[in-house]
Amino acid sequence: MISSTIANLLSKNNKLQDIEVKGWVRTFRAKRFIALNDGSTINNIQCVVDFENTDEATLKRITTGAAVHIKGSLTESQGKGQSVEIQVKSIEILGDSDAESFPIQPKKHSFEFLRENAHLRTRTNTFSAVMRLRSSLSFAIHKYFNENGFYYMHTPIITGSDAEGAGEMFRVTNLDAKNPPLNENGEVNYKEDFFGKETNLTVSGQLEAEAYAMSLGKVYTFGPTFRAENSNTSRHLAEFWMIEPEVAFMDLAGNMDLAEDFMKSVLSYILEHNREDLEFLESRLLDEEKSKPQAERSDMSLIEKIKFVVDNNFKRVSYTEAIEILRDCKPNKKKKFKYIIDQWGADLQSEHERYLVEKHFNCPVILFDYPANIKAFYMRLNEDGKTVRAMDILFPGIGEMVGGSQREERLDVLKEKMKALDIDEEELWWYLDLRKYGTAVHSGFGLGFERLVMFATGMGNIRDVIPFPRTPQNAEF
Template sequence: MEQKRRTRIVDLLKTSEIGQQTNVKGWVRTKRGNKHVNFIALNDGSCIHNLQIVVDVPNFDEELLKRITTGASVSIIGEICESTGSGQKVEIQAKEIEILGDCDVDKYPLQPKKHSLEFLREIAHLRFRTNTFGAIARVRHSMIFAVHEFFTKKGFLNIHTPIITASDAEGAGEMFKVTTLDLDNTPKTEEGQIDYSKDFFGKATNLTVSGQLEGELAALAMGEIYTFGPTFRAENSNTTRHLSEFWMIEPEMAFYNLDDNMDLAEEFLKYLIKYALDNCSDDLKFLSQRLQEEEKNKKADERSMELIEKLEFVLAHDFIRLTYSEAIDILKNSKPNKKGKFKYPITGFGSDLQSEHERFLVEKHFKKPVILTDYPKDIKAFYMKLNDDGNTVRAMDVLFPQIGEIIGGSQREDSLEKLTGRMKEMDIPEEEMWWYLDTRRFGSVEHSGFGLGFERMMLFVTGMGNIRDVIPFPRAPKTAEF
């Protein structure tokens, strides 16, 4: 085959160079036709759309054409022609065809038919080749780029925080241990405990659950920073909302109070959504149609809001801001609570809000995204700034339709005395956190930050229902394939 520079399908479909010769390469989605003409639907991953290749059968070797099956990879040189079919303006009249890689079609699991998402999770090494997962991968890339663009435009520095850590930022205790000790013959102390002084780092270490604490160290010198890295939780949870390995975006800002923090979170979320609408329209249209098809047998009031309409809904509204106490009053007096419809009834101040409560506030009561503030200190982390009432902290959670909490953050406690007091209450040893406490000893300032679970954002932007479908290779209990 004559060597010619490859053109991506996404670029070809925009071209007006009718009559020009071009070279396309990709994977065959389908082949149909008769003894006179074949039509190949070719996709190279650059966009949701396939390119139609028209093959005049008499011009090609019969054995070659038999090898063009679903899943095979091919290189085609041909002429760009106006398409006579609907859907796209150009197609390729094939002049030369080369099979780059044959596909054993009898064993190929991605036949041209509808496959369940559960089945596709079992073949995650191939699911990128489907329209759904190709679209998700492209949207995910765009969202990653938009995160970095947003913070770079605002003058933030990207900081790489450690993946291996000796601290537990959330106090959750459900962490993956990192060790080089021989698990069949672990060294023990005189008390019979594992002797971590013999381990690689000389102490017990884990995979991080958050880059926040180290992020604060950087912010209290550099001003405004953000982290974007993998985080890990060893929580034995098999829900559609939990992963064992996921990505977190965590900005930390010196000289920011809670109001500044809320302003930034709202601006950030709207920036990401607008970027998706502006740059991923074809993929979002496809994902919207997929969702509507999936929910067509549901009752009208059980169906999700149309995807693009839902994204525009967030852009169109200022987020409602109210305190946890105000939210509890609304929920306590709501019809679902009074009629026993909530799985977790709201009894009053101190109730831990569940997804059903968060979604009620957003979808039924306010019909807008909501930011809740000033939670009881007993249900929040040690580092959140104590309010003057002594009972609540300067926390904030951003609540979205269909997702519930999408961002969690707070103004951080800048008083050394109050911070050490909270640590005593929660049995967090000061000697292990000496480096964190030093930032309050040496020029402490008002500062704030938040965390956005990237996969939760991806669920919202793509309309997918299971978090394992918005990360390329999900890690969850009993799931570490690929």
């Protein structure tokens, strides 16, 4: 007999028959009723034990967290809350089970406690739902690009360039930390390092993706990136995942079209395929909202926020127009914003972005044509000489979700921008080559995957949407 998943057993198409199932005990009450879960669904299945014909030693080992192999009959449930249950014929305890020391007991645990037990936290409903949604979003991303003619490329994790110009990178070296070789200036001699030069963990795969877009046409990367930013906020990780498509012969307008269609597609996928997990997380959020002051409560439920993105056209607004709107709005005039907008050139904060989305336009917003001095060197300079063809997509509840641009394809302009920012041409000689040989208009965007998962699950801390978070002073597991 083939072992069934609980998701399959609870499906409407399943037949009442003899079955076997394996999973972990969530609860065991009255020496009779096991709530069993195997990770395939948010729902448990009830297994009814014939305790009169089960030896006492086995009954004692059926504890929360124990792994079990059950054989029995799937029957119509006699109780409320489920349509079917399993009448247990035999039960085998797999491995050891220690009820007293198992940390994830059937009670409410704080997220901080669960982070300390990240290897076990997916045994809870909240984290199993989050990780199933993370998996579905990953699949939907690959599905979208595959169906739209993109090629998936693996960009380097170890790099000699800093794509963002932030300088907050993790160094990769095999030199002796206590006694590194020095050059004639008394500085570390990286020529003797493994790669013969100073290298770091990547902050972005964009530059390498541009190279492949200029030969394959449409490519995307989806991989780990790293930022050595000493920040312990709920929005920062030292290791995170990025989705970065790059497309040749596509301008900024096409980039905005692509990003909007992409976001709607992946979020539509989870609405269709992860409804039970979304409904559970929405219920959790509604309970959480009740404890907040009225002014801090969200106007939309979790599923409403997702539908808000899927069902609305994204409003396209220039940065200049957005600044005028924000400068003249009531929260700004009454100094309710933490960061007051008083002049063109300000770098917008989450409170400004959410105001535009949730209050002024009441739909997702794409801002474009940002001031050049607050954006990266590779973004195409506009004819006005002060703005670049950049775009950010703003979502309710979270602010910026996607950042992208039309890339600077003109060699002379790119060189001037690099010189102004003191970026060494020799380090990016190959990137400049792309502007020498067959240069063309091209564009792309970046999406922090964990930020998308936060939006789709309603989780408030980025540490809770990645299996094993890496943050300052924390590399456990």
